[in-house]
Amino acid sequence: MSNNEYDIIIIGSGPAGISAATLADHHKARVLVLDENCAPGGQLYRAIEKNQKNDNEWLGQSYQDGLPLVEAFRESHVNYQRSAKVWHLSNDKVVHYSVNGKAHAAKGRQILIATGAQERPFPIPGWTLNGVMSAGAAQILLKESGVVCENAVFVGTGPLLYLIAHQYISAGIAIKAIIDTTPRGNYLRAIKYVFGALGSIKNILQGWRWKREIIRSGTLYIYNISDVKINGVNSVVSVEYCQKGKWKNIDCKYVFLHQGITPEINTSLSAGCNKSWNERQACWTIDIDQYGQSSVKGISIAGDASSIAGGVAAAQRGSIAALNMLCNIDIISSNNREVFSKPFKRKLNAEMAARPFIDTLFRPHSRYRVPTSSNTIICRCEEVTLAQIQESIALGCKGPSQLKSFTRCGMGPCQGRLCGLSVSEILAKELRVSAKQIGYYKIRPPIKPVTLGELASLDEA
Amino acid sequence: MFRSINNNQSELITIYFEGKALRVQKDLNVATALLEAGISNFRETTIKNENRGPYCMMGVCFDCLINIDGMDNQQSCMVKVSDGMKINRQITRNTSQDEQ
Numbered sequence: 019m020s021n022n023e024y025d026i027i028i029i030g031s032g033p034a035g036i037s038a039a040t041l042a043d044h045h046k047a048r049v050l051v052l053d054e055n056c057a058p059g060g061q062l063y064r065a066i067e068k069n070q071k072n073d074n075e076w077l078g079q080s081y082q083d084g085l086p087l088v089e090a091f092r093e094s095h096v097n098y099q100r101s102a103k104v105w106h107l108s109n110d111k112v113v114h115y116s117v118n119g120k121a122h123a124a125k126g127r128q129i130l131i132a133t134g135a136q137e138r139p140f141p142i143p144g145w146t147l148n149g150v151m152s153a154g155a156a157q158i159l160l161k162e163s164g165v166v167c168e169n170a171v172f173v174g175t176g177p178l179l180y181l182i183a184h185q186y187i188s189a190g191i192a193i194k195a196i197i198d199t200t201p202r203g204n205y206l207r208a209i210k211y212v213f214g215a216l217g218s219i220k221n222i223l224q225g226w227r228w229k230r231e232i233i234r235s236g237t238l239y240i241y242n243i244s245d246v247k248i249n250g251v252n253s254v255v256s257v258e259y260c261q262k263g264k265w266k267n268i269d270c271k272y273v274f275l276h277q278g279i280t281p282e283i284n285t286s287l288s289a290g291c292n293k294s295w296n297e298r299q300a301c302w303t304i305d306i307d308q309y310g311q312s313s314v315k316g317i318s319i320a321g322d323a324s325s326i327a328g329g330v331a332a333a334q335r336g337s338i339a340a341l342n343m344l345c346n347i348d349i350i351s352s353n354n355r356e357v358f359s360k361p362f363k364r365k366l367n368a369e370m371a372a373r374p375f376i377d378t379l380f381r382p383h384s385r386y387r388v389p390t391s392s393n394t395i396i397c398r399c400e401e402v403t404l405a406q407i408q409e410s411i412a413l414g415c416k417g418p419s420q421l422k423s424f425t426r427c428g429m430g431p432c433q434g435r436l437c438g439l440s441v442s443e444i445l446a447k448e449l450r451v452s453a454k455q456i457g458y459y460k461i462r463p464p465i466k467p468v469t470l471g472e473l474a475s476l477d478e479a
Numbered sequence: 480m481f482r483s484i485n486n487n488q489s490e491l492i493t494i495y496f497e498g499k500a501l502r503v504q505k506d507l508n509v510a511t512a513l514l515e516a517g518i519s520n521f522r523e524t525t526i527k528n529e530n531r532g533p534y535c536m537m538g539v540c541f542d543c544l545i546n547i548d549g550m551d552n553q554q555s556c557m558v559k560v561s562d563g564m565k566i567n568r569q570i571t572r573n574t575s576q577d578e579q
């Protein structure tokens with residue numbers, strides 16, 4: 019095998035990626051792990067090694083649980099390339115990536131996409147103002163650098179929102195207000211799934227405990243709202259919310275938004291993997307079989323990059339995918355694949371049983387997915403508003419790719435990551451069809467912006 | 480306001496934002512260092528000339544693009560600070576299409 023050929027190439031070093039890598043290495047496979055960040059752990063266990071020294075106990079137990087995974091990964095012989103930006107994955111399993119502006123190519127007999135999740139777009143008026151960030155960003159600042167933001171307003175729904183608020187309160191950081199957008203009807207809808215979730219009752223109770231402690235801390239906690247927007251010119255001045263038909267104002271300089279997380283699909287789509295619309299999670303998911311194998315031969319997907327199931331599930335899905343890939347390249351027998359994957363499947367099933375409950379409870383209201391106010395920016399990069407999209411539809415635009423030529427929506431550097439989902443749902447609503455019928459942007463390489471200099475450096479190599 | 484609550488601060492280095500010297504911890508990324516210094520206005524958008532700053536902090540949104548040592552379109556949430564680094568607000572056109 020030449021230098022840049024591997025049995026398995028894994029994109030992403032979150033719980034799915036490192037679990038898969040460590041297991042494949044254990045079976046003596048030659049493994050390359052590429053990750054954009056500067057240390058393993060993904061978003062969930064970000065900077066976990068660094069935080070051991072800092073003794074920041076307010077980060078919580080579910081975070082600390084990631085340490086054994088990262089340590090086992092560090093002890094393995096896996097070739098781990100950090101700060102690697104993957105910009106092309108071809109369906110013949112060649113991965114192109116750049117490190118410090120220099121391009122490289124590597125070929126894998128099997129590829130595992132473990133690129134995790136991103137936060138769902140939350141297009142409301144004012145979400146592009148200076149001072150507005152995602153709640154995930156607040157988490158990253160806290161874990162990676164111990165940086166916090168005093169007197170911010172948190173707006174949205176989902177476990178991550180309660181987690182970060184709870185961490186702030188535990189660390190003694192004042193929160194101006196939490197505006198909970200969880201639709202009231204969700205509680206009722208979720209109840210019927212609660213029995214299925216009993217296997218993960220620990221997590222659910224923990225969520226309730228967070229919420230209770232947040233409320234007990236005396237933080238202003240606002241719920242049962244019907245709309246929210248952010249005011250300001252260039253930077254945030256206030257958040258306004260509508261409760262029982264009345265608009266109320268909270269003055270603030272910083273706002274953290276969250277409306278749950280969705281799979282990072284661009285990498286899989288660019289490789290030609292099939293996707294489906296998942297109505298319960300209100301997002302696109304990538305089709306995989308029980309082993310994580312996608313519709314493209316030799317390309318598997320593990321963890322939240324296929325569908326959202328959380329970090330514990332991601333580690334199991336990574337391990338199962340690794341066993342299947344090892345079987346595909348005849349390192350283990352199919353019999354052993356079944357035997358070895360049993361404990362991972364058992365743990366995964368318990369996690370998955372809780373999903374209907376969690377997904378239903380935190381399913382964002384359509385108002386926060388498909389905005390109603392026409393001046394709301396949908397494509398942050400090209401500054402395309404809802405009104406412009408509606409105009410294009412009136413002129414005959416029928417799909418996301420066509421919308422690009424009408425408005426440049428989705429053509430900026432983020433390549434549709436912060437507008438793609440909104441665009442699918444806006445078109446669906448306006449054209450009165452399902453999001454599934456509308457589809458998604460056609461994702462073409464490069465999947466991350468590359469300079470001509472970077473491209474040229476590949477030929478030299 | 481953004482501030483650090485880490486008890487283990489890393490060594491301080493000097494970076495320059497719009498010509499002004501800032502002392503920042505050396506293990507921060509550029510976006511975090513600027514936020515901690517009270518700067519959230521990283522660039523001006525091309526079409527509406529509005530101020531923008533970091534949104535996701537994880538390399539997804541590209542809203543944190545900034546000029547670093549003379550080069551536009553640097554994803555500041557993904558780049559570590561280094562001593563003497565010169566950072567400037569970005570006010571030029573910046574779409575991926577122009578680069579490809």
Ligand code: FES
Pocket residue numbers: 510532533534535536537538539540541542543544554555556557
């Ligand atoms: S803040 Fe989103 S890419 Fe840097």
